Amino acid sequence: MRCLTLAEGARGRGHDVVFVCMKDAMTSYLTRKSFEVVEIMPQDFVPETSPTHVAWLRLPWDIDAARTAEIVLGCRADWLIWDHYGLDARWVGAIQKHTAVKTLAIDDLDDRALGADLVLDQTRLNGSRTYAGSPAMIGPSFALLRPEFAQTREAALARMNGPVRRIIVTPGLMDAAGLALLALDALEDWDGEVEVVMGHASQSRAAVEQRVAGRTGWYLTLDTPDMPERLAVADLCIGAAGMSTWERCCLGLPTVVVGVAANQMPLCQAIDERGAAICLPLDDARSVQRLKAAVDAAIDQTEDMARAAAQLCDGKGTERVLDCLEANLRPLTRDDTRHIFDWRSSPHVQNASLTQTHFSFDSHLVWMNQVLNRTDGLWRIYEEGLPIGFVSAVDHGSGVWLWNFYLGARETHKGAGGRMLAWFLQEIWRDTACERIKAVVLTGNAASQALHLKLGFRQIDNADKGQLLYVLDRPDNN
Structure with a gap:
């Protein structure tokens, strides 16, 4: 039912939704709800021994993946949302070998690698996920409840x-x-x-x-x-x-x-x-x-x-999840001038900045013009419903890039900073020759330090008095 709730919310925002499921009583229910349903026929087979709930599968995972990939290609889907405790990263990998679809895994067991582009774990209140690595929406603020x-x-x-x-x-x-x-x-x-x-x-x-x-x-x-x-x-x-x-x-x-x-x-x-x-x-x-x-x-x-x-829980989780599915990491443009100025001038960004200096709007315009004319880096705006953050990375030579980021908006969905950076890392590894990312963090900025460690950075030295230096090397599979 949580998939149905999300599907109804997505349809309400104008998205086309197709359900892919095994032929059973649920398919007729979904049809009565006016959703397009593509059925996959089950078959008898001897299941493997893992993951833990593999016995819940009604089709070998690789055959399931092949048929799902065909359906994804046929309907030209942007997102594949899956909710099954018996599937894992192998299934996702097999699908993404043949499609460019992004995947959202709905999972609250955290007992296996998922390989998803985004994870929804709406029941977790304590601690982080053991199988981390993907941008995640964690906690009941993302609970998929009906709008009623x-x-x-x-x-x-x-x-x-x-x-x-x-x-x-x-x-x-x-x-x-x-x-x-x-x-x-x-x-x-x-x-x-x-x-x-x-x-x-x-x-x-x-x-x-x-x-x-x-x-x-x-x-x-x-x-x-x-x-x-x-x-x-x-x-x-x-x-x-x-x-x-x-x-x-x-x-x-x-x-x-x-x-x-x-x-x-x-x-x-x-x-x-x-x-x-x-x-x-x-x-x-x-x-x-x-x-x-x-x-x-x-x-x-x-x-x-x-x-x-x-x-x-306030019951607005479905809208937050949809905001994250519609998230956009886009190039900085001149239209961003005003809210970037407001963000850079705000106390919470200034307090975390390495150069805590006040500046005029005229000097900000000069900075924007310089940035928009540069070709030695990436400057991006992150949106979840609305523009909420800025992230950049500049090529310092020899494959080393220095990044900088902040969430400018004061009200953001939980975990937005981690999602923004995870999407940005994917772009860096995919589209640039960067081999190492450096980050300089104030010693008093515990939140940024924790976020870098969560993303896989390691602290290698003090950059300067009151500053810490973190680095992240290109993963082997990128």
Whole structure:
């Protein structure tokens, strides 16, 4: 569903969207949503032993890649967005041998090399990815939520300080872990309203129907199309982890969140540490006493939990992801004169500059004219929706280039600087004879130091008093 949310957002911006998927029930659903769907037929095969979820493939990865490449070429796609735990960098590499398409990998496992041009890891709150190397959009500010959640957010937050009268239980559409019945057991003595929301094919449906029958104020809702509205009128949730975590956070809904799978526990624990939820592993939730105690604890701190949850996610992640997909690293032009002057003059850029000097607009015009007439380097503007940053690299001879950059805009999407530099590095290695990039960073600029190390630079010496020198050599595969 996260791909569908992104696809609908892209279509809303005027992009053509084609789904490539195995023939199953989902293809007819996508067709009803008026998307073009190209089906790939599965075949029987013996899967390899890696990556971890390779058994989820329904076609050998190399055959899948060949067929996907044909489809990409046929529709002349600019981006290939893929979301499958069983695919890895080999699949991407095979496709890009035959196409120029850029790839976005949606992944929250971080258990294999992806080889993608851009990575979306919307569930990560703590730490960086183990398999780094690609520009990334990390964290719930990029969560792919339907626009209805952002539209409902204001009304939901306006009522988040009241007493707990209504609890909603969201165990997932299929409730594979049986969480709904565990929640109802824990709420047996609670006298407020309870609504269980799940899919019509849920394995616990019959048992839940029996439990709520005849119990005043208890309801079962199946396949609801209005989840934002139902969450917005609830005061507390008992719910499974996953993407629904960010839906609840967007609406400031206090939650007892249950990690129903081992790979969900890092996320559960992270939001617990931030005070946005109370986390329980599934084994603990199977204890009526422990689950009831967690509910009681949540009821006692709903106001603080609601505030903490709302700070994690605002529901605008889809628009941010689309801004990054539409990102543009373009040459500096004379039309950039005014905002480059504003950026260069701003305190946050001046404070990080090696030459912290004030200058007039007339002297800035002289500098712009000089730069625009130079042929010994690259000067670029980076856009994510709007122009937000500047980056340059100048040839100092013998294959050594010196670069400089800053984010001029004060409000940017998280990680924008890293994405700007990663795209710029690709251009340098592809289009110039540069063999080594040098960077000079102020000793007090910890953020720039960390970013250089993340990009693979190494510190080799002090450039001058109060300055550090970093270098990055051309990768072997470039």
